[in-house]
Amino acid sequence: MDRRELVRELVAVVGQDGVLASDYDLLLYQYDGSIDTARPDVVVLPRSAEQVAAIVRLAGVHGVPVVARGAGTGLSGGCIPVAGGILLGFARMNRIVEIDLPDLRAVVEPGVVNLHLSQAVAHERLQYVPDPSSQKACTIGGNVGENAGGPHTLAYGVTTNHVLGLELVTAEGEIVQVGGRALDGPGYDLTGLLVGSEGTLGVVTKIIVRLAPLPEAVKTLLAVFESVRKASEAVSRIIGAGVVPAALEMMDAVTLRAVEEATHFGYPMDAGAVLIIELEGLREAIEEQAEQVGALCREVGVLDLRVARDDRERALLWKGRKEAFGALGRLCPEYYVMDGVVPRSKLPEVLDEITAIAERYGLRLANVFHAGDGNLHPLLMFDSDDPTAEQRVREAGAEVLRVCAAVGGSPTGEHGIGVEKRDLMPLFFDDADIEAMKRLKAVFDPDERFNPGKIFPTPGACGELKPRSVSVASLAGGGW
Amino acid sequence: MSAATEAGVQPSLAPLADALGAACREPSPDELAALAIHGIRPRLVCVPQSVAEVSAALRVAGAAGLAIIPAGGLTQLGLGAPPRRSDVLLDLRALAAVVEYAPEDLTATVQAGMRLVDLRRLLAERGQFLPLNPPLPDDATVGGILATNAHGSWRARYGALRDLLIGSRVVHGDGLVSHSGGKVVKNVAGYDLNKAWVGSLGTLGVVVEATFKLQPLPAARGWSEAAFADVAAAVGAAGRLARAPLPYLGAELLTPRAAAAVGLAAEHLLVVEWGGPAAAVARCQREWPALAHAAEARRAGDRQAAPPTATWGSADEVVLRASLPLGHVVPLLAELESQWPAAGAVAQALTGTIRAAGPLELGPGAPLVRHLRGFATALGGWLVVERAPLALKEQVDVWGPPAGPLELMRRLKQAFDPAGIMNHGRFVGGL
Numbered sequence A: 001m002d003r004r005e006l007v008r009e010l011v012a013v014v015g016q017d018g019v020l021a022s023d024y025d026l027l028l029y030q031y032d033g034s035i036d037t038a039r040p041d042v043v044v045l046p047r048s049a050e051q052v053a054a055i056v057r058l059a060g061v062h063g064v065p066v067v068a069r070g071a072g073t074g075l076s077g078g079c080i081p082v083a084g085g086i087l088l089g090f091a092r093m094n095r096i097v098e099i100d101l102p103d104l105r106a107v108v109e110p111g112v113v114n115l116h117l118s119q120a121v122a123h124e125r126l127q128y129v130p131d132p133s134s135q136k137a138c139t140i141g142g143n144v145g146e147n148a149g150g151p152h153t154l155a156y157g158v159t160t161n162h163v164l165g166l167e168l169v170t171a172e173g174e175i176v177q178v179g180g181r182a183l184d185g186p187g188y189d190l191t192g193l194l195v196g197s198e199g200t201l202g203v204v205t206k207i208i209v210r211l212a213p214l215p216e217a218v219k220t221l222l223a224v225f226e227s228v229r230k231a232s233e234a235v236s237r238i239i240g241a242g243v244v245p246a247a248l249e250m251m252d253a254v255t256l257r258a259v260e261e262a263t264h265f266g267y268p269m270d271a272g273a274v275l276i277i278e279l280e281g282l283r284e285a286i287e288e289q290a291e292q293v294g295a296l297c298r299e300v301g302v303l304d305l306r307v308a309r310d311d312r313e314r315a316l317l318w319k320g321r322k323e324a325f326g327a328l329g330r331l332c333p334e335y336y337v338m339d340g341v342v343p344r345s346k347l348p349e350v351l352d353e354i355t356a357i358a359e360r361y362g363l364r365l366a367n368v369f370h371a372g373d374g375n376l377h378p379l380l381m382f383d384s385d386d387p388t389a390e391q392r393v394r395e396a397g398a399e400v401l402r403v404c405a406a407v408g409g410s411p412t413g414e415h416g417i418g419v420e421k422r423d424l425m426p427l428f429f430d431d432a433d434i435e436a437m438k439r440l441k442a443v444f445d446p447d448e449r450f451n452p453g454k455i456f457p458t459p460g461a462c463g464e465l466k467p468r469s470v471s472v473a474s475l476a477g478g479g480w
Numbered sequence B: 001m002s003a004a005t006e007a008g009v010q011p012s013l014a015p016l017a018d019a020l021g022a023a024c025r026e027p028s029p030d031e032l033a034a035l036a037i038h039g040i041r042p043r044l045v046c047v048p049q050s051v052a053e054v055s056a057a058l059r060v061a062g063a064a065g066l067a068i069i070p071a072g073g074l075t076q077l078g079l080g081a082p083p084r085r086s087d088v089l090l091d092l093r094a095l096a097a098v099v100e101y102a103p104e105d106l107t108a109t110v111q112a113g114m115r116l117v118d119l120r121r122l123l124a125e126r127g128q129f130l131p132l133n134p135p136l137p138d139d140a141t142v143g144g145i146l147a148t149n150a151h152g153s154w155r156a157r158y159g160a161l162r163d164l165l166i167g168s169r170v171v172h173g174d175g176l177v178s179h180s181g182g183k184v185v186k187n188v189a190g191y192d193l194n195k196a197w198v199g200s201l202g203t204l205g206v207v208v209e210a211t212f213k214l215q216p217l218p219a220a221r222g223w224s225e226a227a228f229a230d231v232a233a234a235v236g237a238a239g240r241l242a243r244a245p246l247p248y249l250g251a252e253l254l255t256p257r258a259a260a261a262v263g264l265a266a267e268h269l270l271v272v273e274w275g276g277p278a279a280a281v282a283r284c285q286r287e288w289p290a291l292a293h294a295a296e297a298r299r300a301g302d303r304q305a306a307p308p309t310a311t312w313g314s315a316d317e318v319v320l321r322a323s324l325p326l327g328h329v330v331p332l333l334a335e336l337e338s339q340w341p342a343a344g345a346v347a348q349a350l351t352g353t354i355r356a357a358g359p360l361e362l363g364p365g366a367p368l369v370r371h372l373r374g375f376a377t378a379l380g381g382w383l384v385v386e387r388a389p390l391a392l393k394e395q396v397d398v399w400g401p402p403a404g405p406l407e408l409m410r411r412l413k414q415a416f417d418p419a420g421i422m423n424h425g426r427f428v429g430g431l
Ligand SMILES: Cc1cc2nc3c(=O)[nH]c(=O)nc-3n(C[C@H](O)[C@H](O)[C@H](O)COP(=O)(O)OP(=O)(O)OC[C@H]3O[C@@H](n4cnc5c(N)ncnc54)[C@H](O)[C@@H]3O)c2cc1C
Pocket: A032, A033, A067, A068, A069, A070, A071, A072, A073, A074, A075, A077, A078, A079, A090, A110, A131, A132, A133, A134, A137, A138, A139, A140, A141, A142, A143, A144, A145, A146, A147, A148, A149, A150, A151, A198, A199, A200, A202, A203, A204, A205, A325, A326, A414, A415, A451, A475, A480
């Protein structure tokens, strides 16, 4: 590749101020929220789909990879350009193109920050449902890339359930539309195949999403337990009883202490774990649900059951939850967040095993996660000045995922495979399953132009993690 | 498919019959009527007893160039363009086992030949259900429902199959057996290939196993209805409902002809189904008349049960299905009523899906379908011919323009079914 020539041609497409190529700039774009890093050859900030298409065609001519990047909050190295090439930043394609009230749809550019869309429709008593905890920063393009979830996706579904159509730049550099504002477009569900494909099948330049009414009433409970085990038993019972709250989140003692220091909400400092249980719907319905949930929690010996008194208290409760990773960042120089999913009935035993694994590897552990979905986020704290720490973290992480595999779970509920977990794919998928995915990859991107080095295990990998050198982006104080 | 087979030379069935042995038979004259599609009859019927047999069948058929028609409960076999050939009907009803039902996790994995009615019975014992109300649940199989993306009014509350299917095991057209997703309710590991199979009309291969996210049965259900002077008023009421955070399961709008066809008074009728705690349902029923009257209803009140719309439309009627963005339902319904007055229409008023059924003569039929399709497309929607006689299907494309580049869809078909044996030619763009 002739980098200087490439940069010249890119400048011709997007202008001088849309191309970043200095060492300093490239260094800033080598991170996301995970622990892998790699530098792009050049960063481009397009303003339109036409520019994206021209860039993709240039990449084809020069034979370099194209990696899309939203806000870089990903937790699996999704936007890390492991094979170098062009990093496409969407910071300038951040317009809400249309809010279509009659159809209950919005059309957005990929760089729109998740929360901004819900804010833009709140006065209509509408919302965009998927609400990742990073929603103040992450983009809807990145959410489409990872098929992001969030606390409230328990009842209402994840990103793929709310995305109905996309504008896409294909590997050939063409701008095409898939899906649309109406449901059930004839043909294969290309939209569904693209959501969650981690930027490996094409570059998304526009997104049609569903808007939904805000609930009439919300009741947020804080259930306090003496241990993680008790709290997870309560989760199993709630789901097993057929109660599906709008959100059902767990924080353990380590997390609670960190969060309390950051928010001063008044979380109980002697608790082993708490559940945040949010009920939404008609007033009548949530009263009944609240009673049911209360009774189920009492069955496993809840220590205290508090109800957020008003919107302010509710907001504070959620602030604590949504900023928990950041708060934990204050406790340690670095941390590693996992994303395994297990059947909800298996939560108690799996959480016990994870605690044992962390102890075995001598790592501090915190748990803050989407319990109602069985979507774990064990967070392992470490200090990379300790020469053995990083390797211990990776090995412990792999063991945790082996536990998830053993109970029929998944390695990732919302963060994606990325680079981070690609070599653990064989724990969950056999050769034929991977072959099927390769078929899909070849349909969209036969030359492997888009985001190479993601999702697929590296040749010869069979559920083992190879040591890599890591440098870490600590999220402490990151405003989330 | 090779040039020779396209040209009409019939490939030998022997390799397949040898490979599957007792699972294959020549169809009897009696059953041919049910198995023929627009007069095209299968030469062989195979009833695989295991996933391995499905895989073997497709591998052998691919090598021998045998055209395969996968089949479940035979309720929607006619959907799609007429098949170019039918060598083998692959009857999947022997694969009907429950693989794993985990009520405590609200998930179930079943084989695709299981009938929806049997699945419902199983789940109801534990107070749960697969929240899907497609037509003909007594016969329809899980695989058939998946292939045709069948659904009903409950989609408004719970989504459709693309939202409910969390894992699948499939046999590609070339015999490859793969799985994607899993049995946990949230999962982004690798590509979401489940999406490829929903609504793919068996053109990529065969779904053999499906895992679904389940729901608790609502504690109470109830219905409300209202009658309106015209389509616009009825849709207006539905629009208010769509913006209101009420626990509806779904809502159906019947045009006067459709209402009459199912034995109700001939008027523009909107029926809402509620589901949730009894107190919530009662409140919705109580407050419904006010909402409906604010939208100029002529009358509004409770209803005792769902209108029997699921199977309406007689066998010799033409059925068109349109999907519109929610705010664009009125013009299409109005156009339907004025251009095809003999038809009735039922709209899923909260999701924008419309089914219109009525007698349609061949002469004016094709131009009418084309006109309505153009109309729907201009409104940002789609229109497909769900049921029609062969003669009409020969004059007008069943599917119309696809919702994405045909070239990508063609490559997908080619990647999964390289020999082109699966329901070939029946899907969009002749795929
Ligand atoms: C504190 C914190 C809390 C979090 N909480 C949650 C949570 O609750 N739920 C959750 O799901 N995630 C969560 N995450 C992870 C992360 O925020 C999500 O994965 C988010 O969707 C990433 O968005 P992004 O804009 O940062 O994308 P990036 O990290 O920049 O990119 C993510 C992926 O999307 C691809 N991509 C980006 N833009 C495009 C495009 N235009 N076209 C094609 N592909 C594209 C990238 O190539 C990459 O593969 C959290 C992260 C942090 C740091």
